[in-house]
Amino acid sequence: MSTNKGKKSKAGTYLAIGTTLFAAFSNVKKVRSARGDEDTLQLVDGLIRVAAVATGVALLIRELRQHDDDVLTD
Numbered sequence: 001m002s003t004n005k006g007k008k009s010k011a012g013t014y015l016a017i018g019t020t021l022f023a024a025f026s027n028v029k030k031v032r033s034a035r036g037d038e039d040t041l042q043l044v045d046g047l048i049r050v051a052a053v054a055t056g057v058a059l060l061i062r063e064l065r066q067h068d069d070d071v072l073t074d
Contacts, residue, residue, distance in 0.1 A: 013060055034046050
């Protein structure tokens with residue numbers, strides 16, 4: 001049994017991917033700055049944030065694929 005509870009529209013999912021990727025650029029700048037300053041704690045924080053963004057994008061892409069599958073099965 002499938003439900004649409006919590007599902008975004010396809011356009012909303014694309015917008016979420018765009019904003020998430022925009023956040024990734026900020027985090028990459030933070031990592032570069034931390035490497036230049038040789039600040040290990042800031043570097044670890046930045047890398048964790050980049051990993052979180054990558055995971056978020058992967059989840060959004062999966063949601064897009066499921067949305068496409070739902071359209072094909074309807």
